[in-house]
Amino acid sequence: MDLFWAHISGPQAHPAMVVLPYAILPAVGFPVVPFLVLLGLRFGSVGGIAIMLAVMPFHLTFSFWFTRAVAGRWIQTLAEKFNISIPQLPENRRLGFGFLFMAIPGLSYALKNLLLPLSGIRFFPYMGCAWLIQGIMGIPFVIMGRAVVQWDMSLLAVAGGVLVTIFVFRRKILGIYRHIMKS
Secondary structure, eight states, X not given: OHHHHHHHHSTTSOTHHHHHHXXXXXXXXXXXXXXXXXXXXXXXXXXXXXXXXXXXXXXXXXXXXHIIIIIHHHHHHHHHHXXXXXXXXXXXXXXXXXXXXXXXXXXXXXXXXXXXXXXXXXXXXXXXXXXXXXXXXXHHHHHHHHHHHHTOHHHHHHHXXXXXXXXXXXHHHHHHHHHHHHO
C-alpha cells in the first residue's frame, strides 16, 4: 500500500493516476467511494470536489449509453424470464422519480446509474439528477480523504456530520418515494 500511495500522492505522480480510473471504473461497477477518498487525499477538498464533479459525467454518460444500447435489452429479457415487470413511467413523472431514485439508500452508485435509464428517462434529465444527487453525496467522502491526510479531526467530524445528515435526508426521501409509489 505504501508503494501505491507513493505513486499517486508524491509530487512526481501524475494526476491521471487517480483521475483516469475514476473516470472509467465506476461505469463498470467498481465502487466509487475509494476514488472519492483518493481525490480528497491527492487534490485536497476543493480540488477533489471540483475534479469529482468535472469527471463524473464521463462514467455517467457511459452508464447511460451502456444501459440503453447493450444491457437494457438483456435486463428486460431477464426480468421477463423471472416474471418481473420493469415500470415505464409517464414522461411527466420521470424527472421526479430520477431524483428520488438517486437519493434513496440501498443500491450501489454504479447500479443506480445503470438502472435509472430503464425508466425511460431521457439523457439530459438523467444526467441532471444523477450528477446533482451523486455529486452532493460524494462531497463528504472527498472531504474525509483530505481530513485523513491532515489528521484533522474537526474536518473529519464535519464530513461525518454531513454524511449523517445525508443519510437521514435519504431515509426521509425513501418514505416519500414509497408513499408516491403506492398512490
